[in-house]
Amino acid sequence: MRVVSIGHIADSYALIKLSPLSGSLPEGIQPGQFAQIEIPDSKSTFLRRPISICMADYDADQIWLLVRNAGQGTSHMVNSSVGDIYNVLLPLGHGFSLPSKQGDSVLLVGGGVGVAPLLYFGKVLFEQGYKPVFALGARSAKDLLLLDEFKKYGPVHVSTEDGSAGEKGLITCNSVFASEISDIACCGPTPMMKAVAGIAASRGINCEVSLENMMACGLGACLCCVEDTADGNVCVCKNGPVFNINQLKWQI
Amino acid sequence: MANLSVNIGPLRLQNPVLTASGTFGYGEEFEDLMDINSLGGIIVKGTSLHPRQGNPAPRMVETPSGMLNAVGLQNKGVDHFIEHIYPRIAKKYTSEIIVNVAGSCVSDYVEVCEKLAPLDRIRAIEVNISCPNVKQGGMAFGTTCEGAAEVTKAVRQKWPKALIMKLSPNVTSIVDIAKAAEAEGADSVSLINTLMGMAIDVKRRRPYLSTITGGLSGPAVRPVAVRMVWQVAKAVGIPVIGLGGIASTDDALQFIMAGATAIQIGTANFINPRISQEVAAGLEQYCQENGLNDISEIRGIV
Structure with missing residues (x-):
């Protein structure tokens, strides 16, 4: 290309x-x-x-x-x-799933460069009649990426660790999490995704996360990028990168 | 058109290009991207008697012109292969399907072979006595002449079809191991499996791999592999299958000129999923451009 x-x-x-x-x-x-x-x-x-x-x-x-x-x-x-x-x-690979009902309140949570796939997911959700809400976190204002693009598809809530934009602190502390949420799609650093998964699990929110284990082939052949799941070791490149948290054996 | 077909004991391949075990799944992972039937054959993932979960992550780290892996023979076991995978791929592919057989003890190898023997489309097995990533068995058998001989002899009694022994480079004399396999009736030896290596993440002050050490593959190992193929091909009378970092037609020709009858493409499949088909076509073009009637005319000319 x-x-x-x-x-x-x-x-x-x-x-x-x-x-x-x-x-x-x-x-x-x-x-x-x-x-x-x-x-x-x-x-x-x-x-x-x-x-x-x-x-x-x-x-x-x-x-x-x-x-x-x-x-x-x-x-x-x-x-x-x-x-x-x-x-x-x-x-x-295997992407995000559409929430079961169009009225569902879907929160798309991204951290750093991990916001990337949420833009396309937000667009697809918006075009299919869902009302996506974005929660985007970064170290500081300069690391917040493509905010104007995200705003085309839904409200954007921002947190920065140094407080230079939006709420100060980690994205998992953002006030948007106080609202009613039926589904979460999340991509970002692993500690952030684990924290989000913890919130989702405790509140019974359906939650998918996108993993980024080190890969070689990308086709499910070499078995290098495996994640331990309910089905044993499976390839993140082929069975993921998006997994429902109830498939993962994370300690959350 | 030049003759590219080659014989590995009783097995005839339409051309010398095979895909290396563990780098090509069961072929199906690549079938949307290339024509599997353009190859001499595929060697499917290492298959053991019982299912194996393999090693914990992280299993892979990139290194200069190569990678270290520590997959640890993850597979669903021979019964799953026979019941679920074989019927599908035997129907789809006309190229040879070779099963790589892994074991933790001699009886495991033998039992897997006995289970595979009735499958008519499996006309050859490659016995892995060289995996550096499993605690028991694996490379342990491939690092002594006695170990290699013991497995070859036991498998030979139960496996009447083409028998290929896959050798480890992590030995003092790979020639002696190859001779031991030949003496016990192997039809062919394939070499090299990965070289044992290690890489350390200096920021975190710990190894990259969960198993600390792993197997090095890719173009980084190619000169070592070419040298070993050259040494072994001179020393044994059975066909040698060469592998180790082949990523182009010229690379494949190096192995053939060093004495290999067939070659396997491994890690390069990860970067260019069509590479094996391209090398098969490239060998044919080489023969045409150089006026060869048969690929064997350049075999071992060095």
């Missing part, structure tokens, strides 16, 4: 929009699925990089990837230029 635009956000993030070299996007990309990106000409970034799909824009035939510069592979991506070509495998 070809980079058609790249927008840099703060010091270390980029929103990369990619279009197929020919033809159109594969049908039926689900929110929560991911892409495997081959980093060209690099011996140290030998494996593909799994990046969640931030948006599948079928009108423009684009996918959006929100990338944080966290290592050599993502550094290469963040420093891409328009016209660069990436070999991309997509869509992979």
Whole structure:
């Protein structure tokens, strides 16, 4: 796929929009699925990089990837230029489920760069008549990503650890959690997801989380990225990355 | 068109390209991305007598031009394979289906072989005496000539079809192990399994893998593998199957020129899921461009 635009956000993030070299996007990309990106000409970034799909824009035939510069592979991506070509495998994995009733109050909880798949999920929910609410957390105001995009699909509640935007503190302390919630979709750092899962479990809220265990193949073949679940060790890349918390053996 | 077919004991492959066990699932994970039937065959995930959960996460860390893994032979056991997986893949694929057999003791290996023997589409097994990631058995058998001989002899008595022994590079003399397997009736040896390695996360001051050590694979190990294939191919009379970091047609040709009759593609499947099909086509193109009538004309020319 070809980079058609790249927008840099703060010091270390980029929103990369990619279009197929020919033809159109594969049908039926689900929110929560991911892409495997081959980093060209690099011996140290030998494996593909799994990046969640931030948006599948079928009108423009684009996918959006929100990338944080966290290592050599993502550094290469963040420093891409328009016209660069990436070999991309997509869509992979199993995404978020739609809540059972349209009247349900769905809270989408994201932390840091983990907000990425919630944008596409929020859009799909909005278009299908749900009323998604976003709770987005970050270290500080500069790490809050794509807020204007999220606002297109629902109210956005923000927390920052240093108080530079929204409520001060962790997202799990945000006042939005005091409201009535029927479903939670969550993606972010593992400690955050575990805290959210704890809240959901204690209140009987249906909750899905998106895991990011280290992966190799992305196809369910190598069994490297397994998570211990009610069904034993299963591949995060194939059976996930999105799991209902009642499938996981987390201590919460 | 050049003849690419090769014989591994009684087994005939339409071309020398196989996929390495543990890197290609049961083929089905890749069938939307490539034509499985363009290959000589697939070697399915290591199969044990009883289901195995494998090792805890984390099981993988990327290293320069390669990766360390410590999967630990996670599989649902031979009965599950026979009942649920074999009927599906035997119907779908015309390429050879080779089962990689894992065991913790000699009787386990034998029992798995006895269960597989009636399956008519399984015309070969690859016996794994070289997994570095399990506590019992596995590599223990593959690191001594006596151990390798013991497993080969026991399996040979119950397995009449093509028998491939998969060898460990974590030994002083892989040639001696190969000779021991040949002496007990193996039809072929495949090498190399992963090299035992280790990587440490210096920020956290602890190993990356839950098992501390793991198996190194990928292009990083290729020169070691080519050297070992070259040494073994000169020393034994049975066909050698070469693997270790093959990621291109040229890489595959290195192994064939070193003496390999067939080759396996492993870790490279993770980066380019079509690589095995591309290498099979690449070998045919190489023969055409170089006026070869048969791929065997370059086998062991080094």
